[in-house]
Amino acid sequence: MAYSREEKDWLEREWAFRAWGRAGLLSTDDYRQVLAWEAAGVPMDLVISALNGFFDRREGKAKPRTFVALKQVDRDVAKAVKLRESSLRAGPELAAAGDWDRVKAPLKGDPAARAAFEAWQRVRAAAPSPESAGYLDHHDRERAARAHMLALAEAALGPASALLEAGLRERLEASGMKEGSLVWTRAWSHHWGRLVAAAWNLPLEGA
Numbered sequence: 001m002a003y004s005r006e007e008k009d010w011l012e013r014e015w016a017f018r019a020w021g022r023a024g025l026l027s028t029d030d031y032r033q034v035l036a037w038e039a040a041g042v043p044m045d046l047v048i049s050a051l052n053g054f055f056d057r058r059e060g061k062a063k064p065r066t067f068v069a070l071k072q073v074d075r076d077v078a079k080a081v082k083l084r085e086s087s088l089r090a091g092p093e094l095a096a097a098g099d100w101d102r103v104k105a106p107l108k109g110d111p112a113a114r115a116a117f118e119a120w121q122r123v124r125a126a127a128p129s130p131e132s133a134g135y136l137d138h139h140d141r142e143r144a145a146r147a148h149m150l151a152l153a154e155a156a157l158g159p160a161s162a163l164l165e166a167g168l169r170e171r172l173e174a175s176g177m178k179e180g181s182l183v184w185t186r187a188w189s190h191h192w193g194r195l196v197a198a199a200w201n202l203p204l205e206g207a
Contacts, residue, residue, distance in 0.1 A: 003034070007044040007111055014048050018055040019068055030070040042077060045115030050076035083122070099203060107156045107200045116149040117202070146193070154196050164195050 003011075011034070037047055054073045100114055107113050123142045128135050154161055168191055169179075177184045197204045 003038050003044055008034070010111060011044060011047060011051070014051055015070070018051065027069065033070040033074065036074075037077060042081060043111075045111045045118070046080040047073075047077055048112070048115055049119065050080045053080075102201050102203065104199075104201050107153055107202075110152070110156065113149070113152045113156065116145070116152050120145040120149045149202075150193050150196050153200050153202060157196065157199060160199070164199065165192075168192060168195060 051073050054076045058068075100108065100117060103117075120142070123138070123145045126138070127142065128138055132138075157164070168188065172184060172187055172191075173179070177187060194204060196202070
């Protein structure tokens with residue numbers, strides 16, 4: 001599986017952002033690591049997920065090592081690959097919920113959007129029971145993951161987004177809701193997310 005130019009650019013932008021402005025993957029060792037993942041058929045969205053996990057963990061350390069190289073992310077990439085394999089074996093319910101094939105192009109071909117969608121699905125699949133002490137925290141994480149995914153889908157709409165917004169605003173005003181009120185905010189969030197999802201055929205069943 002060869003990485004596309006778009007996927008390589010995505011990795012370079014993520015690396016530059018997380019590595020304090022480094023302009024790109026400049027070393028030969030970094031380049032070799034990308035080739036190794038490419039040869040192993042590791043999807044780019046898993047590499048990006050692992051990259052961010054690596055830097056999140058690094059930022060939590062009191063004295064992180066100054067030197068960073070892409071090969072340091074390889075362990076996280078291996079874990080991400082195993083996690084995806086486990087998710088695929090989790091059963092038909094999760095497979096159906098995470099079905100990306102029905103999403104419309106060009107969003108379907110956006111690796112960042114797919115990564116966000118699958119991250120949201122993984123959080124949903126790990127939900128504890130409502131009686132669990134960590135249920136509310138998990139709920140917040142699930143909502144945040146969903147919001148991130150929908151923000152990418154919204155951005156991909158381009159000018160069409162303004163038309164959808166105008167139509168929704170008209171409907172909410174017609175129902176007597178006051179813009180800026182708590183009810184308006186909740187209704188807008190609910191209906192807007194579903195409008196964006198419908199535009200791309202994003203599956204949001206039960207969400």
